[in-house]
Amino acid sequence: MGEVWLIPAIPAAAFVALLLFGKYLPRRGDWLAIGAIAASFVIFFPVLIDLLDNLDQPDFTGGGRAWEWVSLDAFNIQLGFHVDQLTIVMLAVVSFVALMVQVYSVAYMRGDPRYGWYFAMMSFFAAAMLTLVLADNLLLLYVAWEGVGFGSYILIGFWHERRSAAEAAKKAFITTRIGDVGLLIGIILLWREAGTFDISEIFEFAEGGGYSAEYLTLAVLLLFAGAVGKSAQFPLHVWLPDAMEGPTPVSALIHAATMVVAGIYLVARMLPLFELADPVALSVVTAIGLTTVMMSVTMGLTATDIKRVIAYSTLNSLGLMMVALGSGSVTAAMLYLFAHAFFKALLFLSAGSIIHATERQDLTELGGLSSKMPVTSVVFGIGALSMAGIFPLAGFWAKDEILNVSGDNQNWVVYVFMMLSVFITALYMTRLFVRTFTGRPRNHHAQEHAHDAEPMMTVPLLLLAALTLVGGFVAFGSVGEALGFPGGFGEFVFLEEAEAFHFPWDVAILSTLIAIGGIAAGVYFWSGEAAPARRAAQSLRPVYRTLANNYYLDDAYQWVINHVVLAGGAVIGWFDRNVVNDTAVDGSAGLGVFAGFGMKFLETGKLPNYALAISLGVIVISIVFLVVSV
């Protein structure tokens, strides 16, 4: 299967077609966008079979054709594609979730004045994301990386008439762009020594000892900065909660299942370099991941916007994946990524159904929806339980895998915090579910019109829910073999050596007990009128405030932007105008004017003065001439 390039090319072609002719197509061309992503999803299967047939061949890249895009001396950018186990996992996730989300969007976005534009941008995003996944060199990856960032910018700001949406889009782009500064520097640093952008050639070069340890450490940490921005890790996580201003299907696709895991994918892909670099690199990855986990779970406890809570849970998941990578386990991270894509997209899309039905998204205005929206409440519950890590849902297997590797490879502090995060995750997911679906409706007007969504929206939900139920079983060797894989997930996706699935009962039982404890505590705190939660918030007022204000990080950044960045801009602008221009430039001009003003008094207008000057001049010249000639 040498035609891998078709997978991103078809949505890209759909994007161009929609951009140019979308207006004239029936239904504004939504069928074209969906058809394109469906075609990509179909092509995924021959690619997968091709890879499975060639697993024993170490040189297999599955890329097929490559085009030279830019070529100049040692600098060239290939449009080249690479298929391996990591890619396959990502391809499966991206093409499937994108298809589900686009189908869902047909109903969700119906009647929007920019309906066609929405599908065009969805196609653009899918094309860029699939290119990112398939890229065989770092610069093409960077190109696609910026492409998905742009797609995210447009789609977050899709309803740009809202001030908050415009600001959120800007914030998302600029924040990730700060990380990208590091990413680009890192890529160029890697290129400078190796003379190539090709990822596998860079690996060979690094394994041959081409980079010095310090140089490589610096380079991978800079790459990691890009991942921190894109995957919303601390301290650049602030854009993700705000990004919920976009339409909900966008959040499901971009800010849960695909784009935000690009950072995870990048680190997973480059993990061999992290392993070769100084161990401090992986420690940084772990530390950042763990910080993100702990911050997000606590913020999830107080947020009242239903989408923001899910956004915090996404941060939580991304942090867990980073911890897995910091522990050196691609398998655990990718298994979680795989499972997460389904249950998080499910959570977002069901939240979308709620918002669509009630036009409310604040927990203080919801409640008691389970009777009106039974299907939604069931699938939402499945997603929430999966997020909380309850057997036998996909999230359980993935989360246990991460707990295993962090227990094996990290010190006990990390492990303890991980277990704590399991508890709090269960706690706030329970809160979300309880406040939304049970108890007394807090807004009767919204409640009355609520109903389960139409089939166009419900079918994707059910499919995702089914995958959430069974998706975790791919970890088992027998399941993998039955599907034609060489074994379980660990025997298919790995960094150094295949690892058969093993199931440490102690960890599983402990984490399950902790999660159940979290759920129980959540039910106690928030069911009914949530009196215990109010009391807790009262008695821990400063803590509550800190959490509700996102640890004041947004405020701190805003302060820095207002008082350092913008003030710096204004100061430099003022400096340029008043010092450089008015003083230095106009000043030197003024000096000339002043000199002329002084000199003009030599012009007396009196004829004898001029005559005297001429005479004296002649005499002086004559004397000089005489002296010189004698």
Place this chain on the structure above:
Amino acid sequence: MEWVLFALIALPLGTTLVFMLIPSRYSQLVRYTALAAAAAMFLMSLLVFIRYEFEGGSGLRFDLQLDWLENIAFLGENGITLHLAVDGIAAPMVLLTGIVILAGVFISWNIDYRNKDYFILLFALVAGVFGVFVSQDLFFLFFFYEVAVLPMYLLIAVWGASSNFGTFVRTKEYGAMKLVLYLVAGSVLIFIAIFATFTEAGQGTFDLPVLGEATYGETFQKTFFPFYMIGFGILAGLWPFHTWSPDGHVAAPTAVSMLHAGVLMKLGAFGILRVGIGLFPEGAQFWSPVLMTLGVTGALYGAVSALGQKDLKYMVGYSSVSHMGFVMMGLASMNSIGVTGAVLQMFAHGVMTALMFANVGAVYDQTHTRDMTAFGGLANKMPRHTAFWTIAGLSSLGLPGLAGFIAEIHIFVGTFQAGYYWAGALGILAAAITATYILRMLASAYFGPFNERWASLKEMRFREQSASVLLIFFIVFMGMWPKPFIDRISETVNNLPGIG
């Protein structure tokens, strides 16, 4: 085919004569004449770019030599000749000029006050610009350089706009005067260096290929390279000699700003490359750390200044300073990737900054303000205009797929390859700051709730849209398929002396 370059210079000059024959009350006829001439220039420049032959080795294309003065006084054989030719560096620049003048005529359509005189000056300026790019004779290069600079004074002082910013005032006379004085000061330095070069070479000719063969002492090169670097650098907005540029843009009418930032500033960078680096490679090598430092400083300084601006034209003006800083970085890297990137950036920046100014002008025409905080939600009324602005902005912040990225990535890679790690890192940071000011402007002026004060606003005129689409075509073309540009530029750059 050799005559196409001569025609490129003769056509705008001839058109100025034709304008003089048209009575000024036929203003519509003047406009259509200008459009026809500009379209012809565009097609010819396209021809020059497309018919560029690769078989000719490193030599010059469309070579044409007309004797003017020789074998008298200090001049030897081929003393001063009208020697016209393009190489891979000049070809994209010629195309750029053709694009921008066509777009500029579209944008100038609604000029009513003495539009005949306006077009006469505009075309004289363009003749000078074409002349600089295609001259292979130092004397004529300088001559056309002056021809390009001087009409600017009248264009700004007569058709420009004075602005009151509350705390300070910028009159159009001030902007025009500062611009011309600054550029003439640069010319003085260039003039000195030209005569020094002529004397040192001792060939009795100003012919650039001949001068390029001559050898110059190392001390001589080190002494006189800064004359070219700063002399031409002033026109290229080299920090800290950039202040004529933002004030000049603010005062200038839209089409003049487009030509000015889009093409005229490129003359400076082109001069540094063609004359400075081309003749004095060792001097350039010696001074490259200084040029790199000034370039990076300009890139960062311009970007941060742009962040502090409320006036759209000031913002674009400072962003030009920033982007020309990237060009200087590319030139200072002194390797084929970086220098190729510098030329790419000259083209990319020329097209996108012209687009930006065209769009600022379109808004200003209707609202008579350029204060971005006074707008809000303009996307509602002017969706296409917003799309054009966004594309220009995204190109300038280096989004892959648009021209700016291709240029900047070459420059950054070249800078790193040359070993200036700090400069490369700061340059990438400057590109990120670019994103900040562009997106801030878009968010505050174009997105968000609609400001009812502008309820009577209309979409851009059709001709302004045509100009924008023309410019966007080239932004996307170069961003998607940069090979035609890179092939032409790198072929010549690799043959420059001292480029490793």
Place this chain on the structure above:
Amino acid sequence: MIPIENFLVLSAILFSLGMYGVLARRSAILIIMSVELMLQAVSINFIAFAVFLYPDQFRGLIFAIFVITIAAAEVGLALAIVLRLFRNRATANVDEVDILKW
């Protein structure tokens, strides 16, 4: 033959007188007359050197005639200016005529 020194001394005296007149006098007419004196001093120099150095050539003599011609033209022009000046300002005193300065 009279030695050349005599002519040169005469010329120098005449020139100095003329120069004194130009510098010291305030009347435009007198200044013009003094200028004439200086011109004639130069003419004498020309003729003297011409006769002593190249007795068989006319180059110096021609210069003297040139000087006389130019002096005549110059006086014609200068007197016209003085006349206009007197008509306008009722004075020929050059100290009172300084309106062309800044």
